[in-house]
Amino acid sequence: MAERSEEVKLLGMWASPFSRRIEIALTIKGVSYEFSEQDITNKSALLLQLNPVHKMIPVLVHHVKPISESLVILEYIDDTWQNNPILPQDPYEKAMARFWAKFIDEQICVAAMNVVGKTGEEKDAAVEATRDLLKFLEKELVGKDFFGGKNLGFVDIAATLIAFWLMRTEEIVGVKVVPVEIFPEIHRWVKNLLANDVIKKCIPPEDEHLRYIKDRMVKLNIKPA
Amino acid sequence: MAEEVILLDFWASMFGMRTRIALAEKRIKYDYREEDLWNKSSLLLEMNPVHKKIPVLIHNGKPVCESLIQIEYIDEIWPDKNSLLPSDPYKRAHAKFWADFIDKKVNVTARKIWAKIGEEEEASKELIEILKTLENELGDKTYFGDETFGYVDIALIGFSSWFEVYDKYGNVNIESECPNLIAWAKRCLERESVAKALPKSEKITTFISELRKKLGFE
Numbered sequence: 467m468a469e470r471s472e473e474v475k476l477l478g479m480w481a482s483p484f485s486r487r488i489e490i491a492l493t494i495k496g497v498s499y500e501f502s503e504q505d506i507t508n509k510s511a512l513l514l515q516l517n518p519v520h521k522m523i524p525v526l527v528h529h530v531k532p533i534s535e536s537l538v539i540l541e542y543i544d545d546t547w548q549n550n551p552i553l554p555q556d557p558y559e560k561a562m563a564r565f566w567a568k569f570i571d572e573q574i575c576v577a578a579m580n581v582v583g584k585t586g587e588e589k590d591a592a593v594e595a596t597r598d599l600l601k602f603l604e605k606e607l608v609g610k611d612f613f614g615g616k617n618l619g620f621v622d623i624a625a626t627l628i629a630f631w632l633m634r635t636e637e638i639v640g641v642k643v644v645p646v647e648i649f650p651e652i653h654r655w656v657k658n659l660l661a662n663d664v665i666k667k668c669i670p671p672e673d674e675h676l677r678y679i680k681d682r683m684v685k686l687n688i689k690p691a
Numbered sequence: 692m693a694e695e696v697i698l699l700d701f702w703a704s705m706f707g708m709r710t711r712i713a714l715a716e717k718r719i720k721y722d723y724r725e726e727d728l729w730n731k732s733s734l735l736l737e738m739n740p741v742h743k744k745i746p747v748l749i750h751n752g753k754p755v756c757e758s759l760i761q762i763e764y765i766d767e768i769w770p771d772k773n774s775l776l777p778s779d780p781y782k783r784a785h786a787k788f789w790a791d792f793i794d795k796k797v798n799v800t801a802r803k804i805w806a807k808i809g810e811e812e813e814a815s816k817e818l819i820e821i822l823k824t825l826e827n828e829l830g831d832k833t834y835f836g837d838e839t840f841g842y843v844d845i846a847l848i849g850f851s852s853w854f855e856v857y858d859k860y861g862n863v864n865i866e867s868e869c870p871n872l873i874a875w876a877k878r879c880l881e882r883e884s885v886a887k888a889l890p891k892s893e894k895i896t897t898f899i900s901e902l903r904k905k906l907g908f909e
Contacts, residue, residue, distance in 0.1 A: 480810060519740070519788075519824065523822060528781075529781075531781055533784045533785075533788070535787075535788055535791055537791075538784050538787045538788050538791060539784070541782040541783070541784065541787065542780055542781070542783070545780035545783060545784075546780045557764055557767040557768050558750075558753055558755070558764070559765040560763075560764075560767070561755045561760050561761075563764070564757075564760045564763070565755075565756055565757055568757060568760070569741060577733055602740075602741055
């Protein structure tokens with residue numbers, strides 16, 4: 467039986483892209499963990515205690531100590547378990563991986579969320595803005611199976627947000643933000659992801675996921691475009 | 692091969708200050724190039740096509756963008772002197788969490804104090820809350836990194852040269868609200884790397900006053 471202090475616990479939420487990133491990383495590393503599903507509409511005392519600053523999932527607890535912020539957690543996982551590296555070894559390539567992951571979270575995520583619930587000209591502008599950002603990632607994928615090269619890496623894990631949240635929900639939101647005609651490389655990359663065993667294991671099941679998002683949109687009174 | 696290090700920067704940028712400090716801590720010689728943010732150079736646009744922002748660190752012709760990423764890069768490329776990040780994975784994660792907090796919270800809020808009209812009061816209250824959270828994290832320690840000046844200190848210290856601006860337009864007094872943080876800032880300024888990287892507060896206050904006139908706020 468594992469020592470209590472070796473325990474790895476993940477406070478997460480099954481439909482959250484940020485929580486799923488951590489599950490992907492732990493699975494790549496072959497690390498066993500206890501998953502604690504959190505109700506983000508009614509936050510547990512444990513979550514508030516472990517992440518008092520942001521009060522958000524995911525939180526990784528290792529040796530009883532909490533780590534928050536998904537990209538920080540991914541780097542912690544890579545620093546702690548050295549098998550199957552997630553970040554490149556070369557400092558320049560590492561810096562580029564960090565740059566793109568940050569770009570996904572700070573720019574693409576924000577722009578994509580801005581599309582939801584908009585109509586008419588506002589919607590068109592929000593879609594254009596998101597596509598302009600995605601074009602940088604499209605370029606990055608040329609000649610590569612994954613952002614990480616031959617294998618899944620840091621940027622791929624971060625970018626699952628695009629593949630399985632942004633792109634999956636296009637029908638519900640009512641806007642094809644990432645059409646294959648404009649983004650053939652991204653579509654090819656998604657196919658590569660879907661063929662990967664870790665990804666298949668770690669992403670939310672599609673039907674359940676889409677039902678959840680539809681429900682959320684109804685609750686938040688957001689209509690599809 | 693001779694190292695070529697160029698920094699595209701803007702003198703008043705608290706983000707550029709981070710990279711200047713990191714390079715100085717490592718004793719790296721570099722070519723500092725001042726950018727006119729209202730007339731950006733073709734080099735800047737070429738080296739940072741995604742954001743078109745300073746600072747950009749160009750090492751042997753290859754650009755590294757985003758100041759916190761630059762600090763980590765500098766620490767990894769020149770590991771011999773003055774480690775900027777802890778080697779322990781948990782302490783590293785802790786440092787990255789707080790640097791990320793600073794990036795997410797401080798400037799976004801602080802900008803509203805001087806760059807907009809009508810949001811100063813709310814923004815300055817919010818800024819004080821954010822600084823108090825940071826002060827709480829600092830606690831009794833000499834630096835955020837405990838006994839060693841490092842990543843989180845570097846992430847935050849540049850903002851101290853802007854405190855006079857926030858005090859003036861936010862009608863607050865950061866020193867009386869966060870005395871321990873001010874004491875920390877003074878300790879950091881005793882380091883040569885910081886003293887050389889940070890402009891005098893008055894210079895920034897004058898610059899912002901003139902900028903606000905240009906923007907039609909005064």
